[in-house]
Amino acid sequence: MEFLKILEYPDPKLRIKATPLKMEEIADNIGLIKNLAYTMYKADGIGLAAAQTGINKRIIVLDVSRKSNKDKLFSLNESDILTANKDLIIAVNPEIIFKEGKTSYEEGCLSIPEFNAEIERFWEIKVKALDILGNEFIVEAKDLLSVAFQHEIDHLDGILFIDKVSQLKRSLYNASLKKKKSASREKEKSYTS
Ligand code: NI
Numbered sequence: 247m248e249f250l251k252i253l254e255y256p257d258p259k260l261r262i263k264a265t266p267l268k269m270e271e272i273a274d275n276i277g278l279i280k281n282l283a284y285t286m287y288k289a290d291g292i293g294l295a296a297a298q299t300g301i302n303k304r305i306i307v308l309d310v311s312r313k314s315n316k317d318k319l320f321s322l323n324e325s326d327i328l329t330a331n332k333d334l335i336i337a338v339n340p341e342i343i344f345k346e347g348k349t350s351y352e353e354g355c356l357s358i359p360e361f362n363a364e365i366e367r368f369w370e371i372k373v374k375a376l377d378i379l380g381n382e383f384i385v386e387a388k389d390l391l392s393v394a395f396q397h398e399i400d401h402l403d404g405i406l407f408i409d410k411v412s413q414l415k416r417s418l419y420n421a422s423l424k425k426k427k428s429a430s431r432e433k434e435k436s437y438t439s
Contacts, residue, residue, distance in 0.1 A: 247283045247313055247324050250299040255358045256423070261404040264295075264302045268341045269380040275305065276328075279378060282307045282329050287320045289354045293394045295401035298357050306398040308335040310390050328378065335385065337375035340399050343384070344372035351393045353407050361419050363411045367393045 253260050266382065278301065286294035286307050293308040311333035312318045347369030353391035354362045360427055370388045373395055379385055387395050397407060397408065 247322075247328070248281050248326070249288055250281050250285045250354050252285065252298050253287065253293075253300055253361060255355075255406060255408060256420075257357075259300050259356055260401070260406060262297065263404050264297045264304045264402040266304045267376075267436060268343060269376065272338055272376060272378060275303065275338075278285050278303070279305060280327055283309075283331070284322060284338070285376065287331075290324050292390075293354050293380050293398040294356065295398045297401045297404070304324075304339045305339055306337050306395075306402065308348070308394050308398060309333050310346065310394050312392060313335045318433070322373060336378055337373065337382075337385075338377070338393075340373050340375040341413060342368075342371050342396070342399060343374045344370075346370045349389060349393065351390065353393070355397070355407055357401075358406065358408055360411060361408060363407065365397075365410050367395075367396045371395060371398075423431070 251343065267294060278296065282294050282296060282305065283300070287310065292310045292313055293306060296303045296305040309320070309331060320328055328336065345368040348366055349369040350364050350366045352362050353365045370386070372391045373385045374376060375383060375385070398408070408419065
């Protein structure tokens with residue numbers, strides 16, 4: 247398995263709308279799905295979308311269980327990473343078919359380092375998706391799981407949670423990125439001189 251490089255905002259590749267998989271294509275993507283799960287666990291995330299790694303396929307992985315159990319250990323073995331982690335959800339072509347209520351969480355994103363913001367989302371959703379065998383399933387997700395699903399499905403549509411914050415908050419973050427970038431450019435210069 248491989249730790250996939252996670253694209254970071256404002257990489258334009260994060261804005262590409264991902265393409266659905268045909269049922270018969272899923273089997274050929276098991277390696278990718280393992281890499282996504284591996285990368286999510288290694289990076290300490292509760293969700294990851296293929297789109298965040300520059301792969302424009304509608305695949306997401308989620309596991310929100312560590313949020314309530316900080317010491318929880320996960321299997322990172324290639325042979326059972328997809329089966330031994332009981333709270334791991336793999337959703338191919340996920341689609342929200344029901345939404346209700348409101349909730350908000352302080353969200354973060356592996357693609358937007360050092361940025362958090364409270365985002366309003368639906369409290370309860372139902373998601374229709376395909377599993378790794380190509381079977382359709384429906385998940386009822388509430389609260390944190392619902393929020394995580396909405397965040398990851400947004401990634402597949404090129405939407406980032408920073409799009410949903412106030413313009414002021416976004417400009418401040420953009421300014422801090424620019425500063426960081428020019429600081430690292432200065433550093434590069436000093437190495438070559
Ligand atoms: Ni994210």
